[in-house]
Every structure is written in C-alpha cells, then in structure tokens.
Amino acid sequence: MRGNPLCAVPLAVLSDTNQRPIFSAARRPPPPPVASESASKAPPMPPSPPPAELRLVLVGTVVGSDQSVGIFVDQTTKATLRLKLDGDYQGWRLRSVHRGEVTMARGELTETLTPPKAAEAAPASRPAVAESAAGRGSSHTPQYD
Numbered sequence: 787m788r789g790n791p792l793c794a795v796p797l798a799v800l801s802d803t804n805q806r807p808i809f810s811a812a813r814r815p816p817p818p819p820v821a822s823e824s825a826s827k828a829p830p831m832p833p834s835p836p837p838a839e840l841r842l843v844l845v846g847t848v849v850g851s852d853q854s855v856g857i858f859v860d861q862t863t864k865a866t867l868r869l870k871l872d873g874d875y876q877g878w879r880l881r882s883v884h885r886g887e888v889t890m891a892r893g894e895l896t897e898t899l900t901p902p903k904a905a906e907a908a909p910a911s912r913p914a915v916a917e918s919a920a921g922r923g924s925s926h927t928p929q930y931d
Contacts, residue, residue, distance in 0.1 A: 840878055840890055842867075844899040847883050854883035856899075 842858040845866070854871045869880045881896070882889040890897050 838892070838895075840892075840897050840899075842875070842878070842890070842899065844888055844901050846901060847885060847888060849883055849885055856880055856883050856888040858899075 841861045843861055845857045845859055847857070848855040856869050858867050858869065858875075859865070860867065867875065869875055871880055871883055873880045878890045878892045880888060881891045887898060887900050890899060
C-alpha cells in the first residue's frame with residue numbers, strides 16, 4: 787500500500803471526525819477561568835507623599851541674566867542634580883537663586899540653603915590636594931586653598 791493510509795479507512799468508520807470537525811469556527815478552546823473581581827481588583831495603594839524634610843545640600847549656584855540654576859547633592863541618594871529656577875524636586879520648588887544662596891519652597895514651608903563651609907564639606911580632602919601637588923613639584927600651596 788502506497789500513498790495515504792487513511793484512504794483505506796471507510797468514512798463511515800470516522801463518524802466522530804464528521805461530528806466534530808477539527809477546522810470549524812464553532813470549535814474553540816474552553817474559556818479561561820474567571821477570577822473573582824474582589825481578588826483581582828485590590829484597592830490601589832495611594833502614592834507615598836514626598837518627604838517633608840528637604841534632603842538637599844547646596845553645592846553651588848549659577849546666576850545668569852536669562853537663566854539661573856542651583857546645583858545640589860541629595861543627602862539620601864548622594865546623587866548630584868541641577869534645578870532651574872521654578873524647578874521641582876520631591877515637592878520642593880526652587881523659588882530664588884542668588885550668588886551662594888537659594889530658596890526652596892513647598893506649600894507654606896520655605897528654606898534658604900547656602901553651601902556648607904569648606905571645613906564642614908570635606909576636611910580630609912584639603913591636605914590630600916596639597917600633598918599631591920607638592921609631590922608633583924607644583925607651586926600650589928595650602929595657603930591658596
């Protein structure tokens with residue numbers, strides 16, 4: 787016997803195939819189970835409010851005639867960021883930028899930030915700069931820091 791082996795089978799024997807054809811539009815998989823609406827629709831969590839405390843340290847300011855920028859370090863993440871005038875960060879808005887000073891506002895709260903003094907910022911970094919400069923034969927001396 788060569789060819790298709792089903793040719794030898796009479797169609798009367800294949801009654802199930804005639805009753806339930808494979809390629810029929812009515813033949814569909816069973817629908818997926820429906821989850822109860824109470825389990826699938828939990829109430830959404832409200833977004834957490836931004837922290838009320840300002841966690842930024844002012845590093846510097848850039849004051850221009852058409853644009854002013856404050857440069858900050860976030861104390862929590864240690865990330866450096868720049869905010870333009872009226873820029874927003876975690877609910878705090880940069881209201882004013884002056885040389886060495888910025889004012890941040892959040893609702894009725896306002897805070898004025900100034901850069902930390904050199905002694906507060908990094909006391910250990912000063913001698914390292916002077917020592918490395920002296921080691922290279924530089925004319926840089928600590929008196930000019």
